[in-house]
Amino acid sequence: MIYTLTLNTAIDMNIYCHDLKPNSVNRTLYTEYSPNGKAINVAIVLHKLNKATCALGFFGGFSGKYILDELAKMQIETIPCLIDDITRINVFISNGKDEYKLVGKGPFVPDHKKTEMLTIIESLNNDSYLVISGSLPQNIEPKYFQSILKICQSKNIKIILDISHPILQDLLTYKPLLIKPNNDELTEIFGLTTETTEQIITALEYVHSKGAQNILLTMGSKGLYFSNNKNIWFCNSVSIKQLSSACAGDASLAAFLSEWLPAQSNYKLAMKKASATGANVAESDGLGLLDKISLYINQLEVMQIK
Template sequence: MIYTCTLNPSIDYLVGLEDMKFGSLNRANKTAFYAGGKGINVSRVLKSLGETSTALGYIGGFTGAFIQDQLEQAGILQDFIKVTDPTRINIKLKSGIETEINGIGPMISEEQKYELFEKISALTSEDFLILAGSLPPAVSPEFYGAIAKLCFEKKIRLIADTSGEALEAILQYEPFLVKPNEHELGELFNVEISSIEEVVFYGRKLLEKGPINVIVSLGSKGALLINKDVVAFANVPKGELKNSVGAGDSVVAGFVASYKKQSEYLEAFKYGIACGSATAFSLDLCDKDSVRKLLPEIEVKTIG
């Protein structure tokens, strides 16, 4: 079974405007609400790909109830922990350029942290746990590290899509996959990365810290997969960028969905890039048909 864990989910409120004028009344020409948060996005993409997953994490209030209702309607399994504070709302403004305003997440008690550990403890070495997104207020990066340690001890295959101190906290516990972008990779080593050769160099240095696989996304320039056996580059197909929200989550979902079926890294990498691209070319997250159409346009080249 695939489990996704979103510690700080959200309602994503998309607002379309012709022209944003600060200090004046603005009227939207398009609005939409989605159950959001990186792990929840992964569960939504997995569902569209025909894979079952269970969504874990913390939700609360009327906004949390909305997320539960949306996932239930989509047929996505869920096992959330209820908290007192309402789940946050993130605003995505689309007016020429895309602007995001992310809300503040809920407070998480020590008892609620322990409750999540109990749920993860029930997983086995046959399971995948996708830990994705930001931390709620007053939750330290060491919390991610504690979850990673638990997964390491129980041989649960952990996929982590986070950055900064939270990412550093998990590396020693040999996560199955981490997925920084080139800027996040540079931040880990306090350097500015400006070439694919530098991405390969620092991606290998990241691999030495513990992960089994590293995917580094390069935006429109493509992506790299790095593990102990191979360094591979995948191009991104041509298309109109309509939505950057959830593209990285779609890469993770596609990679795990493919690897679960075939246990083949390069095919999983290719499928993940197709999913990420399909989301970028859509107004919402990708679907199976759009992914299938893009697959022939993606070429994976071994470069080391």
């Protein structure tokens, strides 16, 4: 079982219009709503790729109920921790040329609910997997991640991390099974440069030395890299007309896991599937239909660079 944990769940509200003018009434063309939060996206894509998954997270108010209702319609199992404050709604406005992103800071999570979530994690199956992705809501400090990872260590739950907080450096001491940074995060969190192949190899080796067992490095249209601390492979990307990059990284991670786990093999197909799925999502509204993955896989190549 692959569990996913989204501490800061959200509804994504994607608004499309011809133009956006200040101090004017701007008429919209259409609006799309979708359940969101990085690990929620991972769970949805895993489910669509026929992998057993269960979504954990904090959910509150009418917006939290909407997310749970939508996941139930998709027949995705959930273990919610219900809170009183309202789950955030992120707003993305596109006029066909530019995209404006308004991302909420998230609800207030009281201390007793933080404890309840830890109890939920203690109840998960031993020897399973937990994907932790996304930002922190109000009243949850970065050290909360450490509380979660300590529980997972005691239950041999293997951790996959996709977080952009600087505490990622400290979490590597728990030796997560996989981390999925992008190139910007390697720079912002670790101070590493990824302009050349040599720099990328050096950067990945450095992150391994801090404790990461495996690394999936996504670089958008520049492709992606996978390193298992012995070898490093590169997969190119397909050319698309990007509509929104909001969920592409999450979808790429889910697609990679769908092939790589549980044997931690089949990495070439896993990389191609990750790149193809990310591209298909980036050219779509929200997560889209995921209907071009097979087509794109056939256009991709994986090469070993170390």
